[in-house]
Amino acid sequence: MALIEFKNVSKQFPGVRALDAVSFSVEAGSCHALMGENGAGKSTLGKILAGIYRVDSGEVLLENHPIAPGNPLEARNLGIAMVHQELAFCPNLTVAENLCLGAIPSRLGLVERSRMRAQAKSMLAAIESDLNVDLPIEDLTTGQEQLVQIAAALGTNARIIVMDEPTSSLSAVESKHLFDLLGRLKGKGITIIYVSHRMSEIFQLCDTLTVLRDGRHVTTAPVADFTPGTVIQQMIGRELSVFDPRHVVRETGAEMLQVENLTSPGKFKRINFSLRAGEILGFAGLVGAGRSEVAQAIFGLDPAASGKVTAGGRLLQLGDVHDALRNSVGLLPEDRKRQGLVLSMNCRENGSLPSLKSVSFLGVVNSSRERRLVEEFSERLRVKTPSWEDPISGLSGGNQQKIALLKWLATRCKILIVDEPTRGVDVGAKREIHQILDELACQGFAILLISSELPEVMSLSRRMIVMREGEMAGELDRSEFTEERIMKLMAGVS
Numbered sequence: 001m002a003l004i005e006f007k008n009v010s011k012q013f014p015g016v017r018a019l020d021a022v023s024f025s026v027e028a029g030s031c032h033a034l035m036g037e038n039g040a041g042k043s044t045l046g047k048i049l050a051g052i053y054r055v056d057s058g059e060v061l062l063e064n065h066p067i068a069p070g071n072p073l074e075a076r077n078l079g080i081a082m083v084h085q086e087l088a089f090c091p092n093l094t095v096a097e098n099l100c101l102g103a104i105p106s107r108l109g110l111v112e113r114s115r116m117r118a119q120a121k122s123m124l125a126a127i128e129s130d131l132n133v134d135l136p137i138e139d140l141t142t143g144q145e146q147l148v149q150i151a152a153a154l155g156t157n158a159r160i161i162v163m164d165e166p167t168s169s170l171s172a173v174e175s176k177h178l179f180d181l182l183g184r185l186k187g188k189g190i191t192i193i194y195v196s197h198r199m200s201e202i203f204q205l206c207d208t209l210t211v212l213r214d215g216r217h218v219t220t221a222p223v224a225d226f227t228p229g230t231v232i233q234q235m236i237g238r239e240l241s242v243f244d245p246r247h248v249v250r251e252t253g254a255e256m257l258q259v260e261n262l263t264s265p266g267k268f269k270r271i272n273f274s275l276r277a278g279e280i281l282g283f284a285g286l287v288g289a290g291r292s293e294v295a296q297a298i299f300g301l302d303p304a305a306s307g308k309v310t311a312g313g314r315l316l317q318l319g320d321v322h323d324a325l326r327n328s329v330g331l332l333p334e335d336r337k338r339q340g341l342v343l344s345m346n347c348r349e350n351g352s353l354p355s356l357k358s359v360s361f362l363g364v365v366n367s368s369r370e371r372r373l374v375e376e377f378s379e380r381l382r383v384k385t386p387s388w389e390d391p392i393s394g395l396s397g398g399n400q401q402k403i404a405l406l407k408w409l410a411t412r413c414k415i416l417i418v419d420e421p422t423r424g425v426d427v428g429a430k431r432e433i434h435q436i437l438d439e440l441a442c443q444g445f446a447i448l449l450i451s452s453e454l455p456e457v458m459s460l461s462r463r464m465i466v467m468r469e470g471e472m473a474g475e476l477d478r479s480e481f482t483e484e485r486i487m488k489l490m491a492g493v494s
Contacts, residue, residue: 003028003191004049004160009058011044013394016386017215018044021058024210024220031182031192033202033223036212036235037428039396042195045212046162049193050082051075073102081158083150083166091138096120098137099152123155124148128177141288147174154185161185164195165424174287179205197427199228211235236428243434245280247441248462248478253277256446257329257415259298262307267293268470271307275415275446280437282461283450286490290470291450292334295417298448299331300324311415325354327415330408334419334450340404341392348374348388351403355410377406381436398429405436416440419450434460454483468492 002025011019019041026032034042047053049060051069059066062078069075072082089098096117097104105115120133129147137145146166153161167175182192182205194206202209202223209226211218211234218234257275262268268290275281283291297305303319310316317323324331333339341350348367351374352359359370371388378385381402385395392400401421408416421437422430437460441447451457457464458481466473466489473489487493 001028002026003063004193005061005064006045007059007061009045009048009060010056011041011048011053012056016394019048019055020215022212022215022217023058024217026191026193027208028191029186029189030207031186031194031205033206033209034193034195034212035197035202035209035231036218037396037398039214039398040212040235041215042212043164046082046164046193046195049075049160050080050162052082076102076156076158079157079159080162081153081156081160082162082164083146083153084164089137089145089148092136094134094136095124095131095140095148096133098148099123099133099155102156123151126154127151127181150178150181158190160191160193162193162195165197166194167196167198167201175201197425197430199231199427202231203228213237232427243431243459245434245438245441245460247278247280247438250278250442252279252462253444256312257298257448258308258310259294260308260310262294262297262305262309264293264297264302264305267302268297268467271472273465273472273475275448277414277444277446278441279462280441280447280449280460282457282464283448283467284454284457284464284486284490285467285473287452288469289467289490291467292419293470294467295331295419295448295450298324299329299417301331325411325413328411328413329415330354330411330413330417332405332408332416332418332421334423336401336404336423341400343391343393345392346389347383347385347392347395347403350392351377351388351406351410353407355407373410374403374406377409378402380409380439381406382432396425396429398425398432401425401429401433402436405433409440414444415446415448417448417450420452421449422451422453422456430456454486458483458486466490 004026007023008021009019010021036042044053048055051072051074054068067078069078099120100116105112105119117133124131127147127150131144150166166178185192196202206223209223210220213235254277255274256277259271259273262271271294285291296302298309300319300321300323305318309318311327311329314327316327337343348371352370355373356365359366359373374388383402383406384399392403422433437447449457449460462478464476466486468490
């Protein structure tokens with residue numbers, strides 16, 4: 001029986017038609033997958049159901065009755081909750097305060113903190129998390145924030161939950177807990193609309209699959225009717241050829257980065273490696289192994305780091321980002337929305353952020369020079385944007401990621417650290433980013449690649465360093481890459 005039905009739903013944003021007469025239904029008690037490239041309209045559809053957007057035309061039916069929630073509270077009263085890809089919390093408040101924001105326990109106008117903490121613990125226990133409810137949200141990892149958001153959605157006793165990339169920041173263990181939880185929710189008759197780019201999750205969790213392309217409905221059918229290849233073909237309208245990086249067969253150049261005995265108390269210790277021009281060096285490891293922390297220390301973001309980092313033959317001043325920038329080091333961070341972009345600014349302004357000195361005079365930015373700078377590199381990265389003056393928040397995840405990368409190319413950096421470069425982007429954008437990184441390596445860039453997706457780091461890297469619990473567990477050449485060998489190093493299994 002259809003619980004939710006979308007009938008000719010259309011939604012327009014400035015310069016973009018996000019949804020174009022989309023129609024399909026979702027069965028009660030099912031896990032229904034939504035797939036498509038970035039910009040296909042998946043998140044927009046979820047946000048319409050969750051009361052964040054209103055349809056321009058068409059209608060949404062819940063148990064054959066038209067609904068049009070005007071805000072998330074109205075949607076929640078209808079039994080609909082959403083776990084967003086973009087995490088939204090009050091960072092200065094605690095986990096308990098964030099979880100109870102919609103209904104803070106109080107008496108005579110005063111907050112009952114013991115009840116609030118107990119309520120928050122109960123919500124976290126529902127997802128088998130023992131997170132400290134007194135921690136400020138700003139002290140959590142991205143993965144922990146994701147878990148808090150899932151607990152918040154489930155705590156509303158929703159009967160329909162929209163999950164938008166819920167595992168994008170979770171470790172393998174956290175993801176398994178989520179999958180077990182989803183199984184229990186389905187057993188209770190809760191309907192789940194599951195948006196993800198991770199094919200393995202869709203085939204493991206979902207009953208039915210809907211594919212969107214360019215805002216239009218392509219197909220809806222049982223997951224059993226698909227293979228990964230047919231899903232990709234439906235998503236992008238063509239077959240996806242096997243990617244074979246070209247830089248791995250070319251000669252490498254001079255040593256560009258040398259790291260000796262790099263250590264940061266409580267994070268990592270005794271890190272030693274070198275990186276050459278024309279090489280992609282992969283960093284693999286479980287979440288929490290210290291990979292991102294090493295990258296941040298090299299870039300000067302860790303004042304507690306000690307050891308030696310040499311870039312282009314010059315010794316870097318640890319804890320000094322400006323020194324890293326002066327010596328042609330760039331960092332594409334793990335979380336583009338919090339660390340890589342300023343979402344309130346437009347595309348042009350984001351693309352030039354680290355290069356403002358080169359496009360300004362006496363402290364005044366020359367917008368025409370700024371535009372020429374970003375347009376020069378946008379062609380190389382194949383960025384698609386209606387206008388460089390549009391807010392970057394309106395772009396798809398793949399194009400946001402390209403602009404986050406573009407801004408470092410605009411600095412003419414030679415050493416590029418990329419942390420989770422394809423997190424939250426679709427299969428088509430992922431292939432484009434892989435090709436871009438390969439092209440940059442062929443042009444002589446020295447690239448340090450960090451990725452939680454083992455196939456990605458195996459495909460792109462010439463060498464790989466595996467980290468475990470803040471230490472180097474091993475270093476492998478490309479000829480030695482096997483999933484079993486890498487996973488054993490990650491887990492500490494001999």
